[in-house]
Amino acid sequence: MDQLDQRLLNEFQQDFPLATRPYAVLGERLGLGEDEVMDRLARLSRGGSISRVGAVFKPHAVGGSTLAAMAVPEDRLDEVADLVSSFSEVNHNYQREHRLNLWFVVTATSQQRVAEVLAEISARAGLQVLDLPLLEHFHIDLGFDLKWT
Structure with missing residues (x-):
C-alpha cells in the first residue's frame, strides 16, 4: 500500500463526493485519473484492506x-x-x-x-x-x- 492508497482510505471516509462521477472527483483531489482510483479501490478490496465503498444511512431512514x-x-x-x-x-x-x-x-x-x-x-x-x-x-x-x- 503506497501513500496514495493511504490518502484514498483516510481522506475520503467522510464527505465522499455526491457527484455523477465521484471517482473522477476523488482522482482530481489526489492527482489521479478516475480509472486509477477505481483500480486502486478494487485492488484494496481484493487484498482485504477494504470490504466496501458506499453510503451509510441513518437507521430506518431507508429500508x-x-x-x-x-x-x-x-x-x-x-x-x-x-x-x-x-x-x-x-x-x-x-x-x-x-x-x-x-x-x-x-x-x-x-x-x-x-x-x-x-x-x-x-x-x-x-x-x-x-x-x-x-x-x-x-x-x-x-x-x-x-x-x-
Whole structure:
C-alpha cells in the first residue's frame, strides 16, 4: 500500500463526493485519473484492506437494519464470519471478547428482508442469531484517523 492508497482510505471516509462521477472527483483531489482510483479501490478490496465503498444511512431512514450477535465456537469463528460476510446485506462483522463473540450489522430493503437474512445465517451456521434492533438513535462518527506504520 503506497501513500496514495493511504490518502484514498483516510481522506475520503467522510464527505465522499455526491457527484455523477465521484471517482473522477476523488482522482482530481489526489492527482489521479478516475480509472486509477477505481483500480486502486478494487485492488484494496481484493487484498482485504477494504470490504466496501458506499453510503451509510441513518437507521430506518431507508429500508431496514439491525445489529446482530452470535455465540460462535472459537474453532468455527473464521468459517461463520466468512458466511456472515457472504451476504451483501451485511455491512461489516467483528469479533468481540465476550460469550457473544461475533457481531454484525444487517441493512436491507425492508425489515422483512433483514429478518430473512438473520434466519438464513442462523440456519446455515446452525447457531442462534440474536437480533438487537435499534431502540434509541445516537450519532457516531464512523471515520477514523488511520495510523500507518
